[in-house]
Amino acid sequence: MLDKAAKQEILDEIAAQVRGCTRCPLHRSRSNAVPGEGNPDADVMFIGEAPGHYEDQQGRPFVGNAGQLLDRLLGIAGLGRSDVFIANILKCRPPKNRDPGPDERAACSEYLDAQIATIQPLAICLLGRVPLQTLLEPGGSITRLHGKPQEKDGMLWVPLFHPAAALHRADYMPQLEEDMANLKQILDSRLE
Numbered sequence: 566m567l568d569k570a571a572k573q574e575i576l577d578e579i580a581a582q583v584r585g586c587t588r589c590p591l592h593r594s595r596s597n598a599v600p601g602e603g604n605p606d607a608d609v610m611f612i613g614e615a616p617g618h619y620e621d622q623q624g625r626p627f628v629g630n631a632g633q634l635l636d637r638l639l640g641i642a643g644l645g646r647s648d649v650f651i652a653n654i655l656k657c658r659p660p661k662n663r664d665p666g667p668d669e670r671a672a673c674s675e676y677l678d679a680q681i682a683t684i685q686p687l688a689i690c691l692l693g694r695v696p697l698q699t700l701l702e703p704g705g706s707i708t709r710l711h712g713k714p715q716e717k718d719g720m721l722w723v724p725l726f727h728p729a730a731a732l733h734r735a736d737y738m739p740q741l742e743e744d745m746a747n748l749k750q751i752l753d754s755r756l757e
C-alpha cells in the first residue's frame with residue numbers, strides 16, 4: 566500500500582508524461598494538456614470527458630462554469646476539491662469540444678488507468694455519457710443509469726450527469742443534486 570507522498574510522486578510523473586505526450590493528434594491543437602489534479606489519497610475520483618476551452622487555457626480540470634457547478638455539487642456530497650481527484654478520459658481538448666474518437670481514447674487510456682491504479686479510490690464518479698461508455702458500459706445511457714452505482718474491480722462506479730449538461734438542461738439539475746446527496750450517504754456508510 567503506497568503512502569500519500571509516494572502516490573503524489575507517481576501522479577506527478579504521470580502528469581509530466583501527459584504534458585509531453587504526442588501519442589495522438591490532439592497534442593497539436595492543445596494549448597495545455599490537462600493531466601488532472603487533486604488528493605492523491607482520495608476516496609472518490611470524478612472523471613469527465615475532456616478539457617474544454619478554459620481547461621485547455623489553464624491546464625486544470627473543471628475551471629469554467631461547469632467547474633463552479635461541480636464545486637457546489639461536491640458540497641452536497643460533503644466534499645471539497647481538496648478531498649477528491651478530478652480527471653478526464655482525454656487529457657487534451659478535442660477541437661470544438663467534439664466527442665473523443667476511439668483512437669484518441671485508446672491512446673490516452675494508459676494515463677487514466679495509471680492514475681486510478683495509484684489512487685485506488687473507493688468510488689469513481691463518471692460524469693456524463695462518454696466516461697460511462699468508456700469505462701463502465703459501452704452503449705450505456707446516462708439518462709437511464711445515472712445515480713445507479715455498480716461494483717467493478719473492487720470499486721464503486723457511480724454514473725452521474727455531466728455538470729455542463731445540467732447547465733443546459735434545467736431538468737437535469739434536481740436529479741444531479743439528488744444523486745450527489747445519495748453519493749454522500751453511500752460514502753458515509755462505506756467509511757464508517
Ligand code: SF4
Pocket residue numbers: 583586587588589590591592598655656657669672673
Ligand atoms: S489526448 Fe492523451 S494521448 Fe492524445 S496527445 Fe493528449 S495526452 Fe496524449
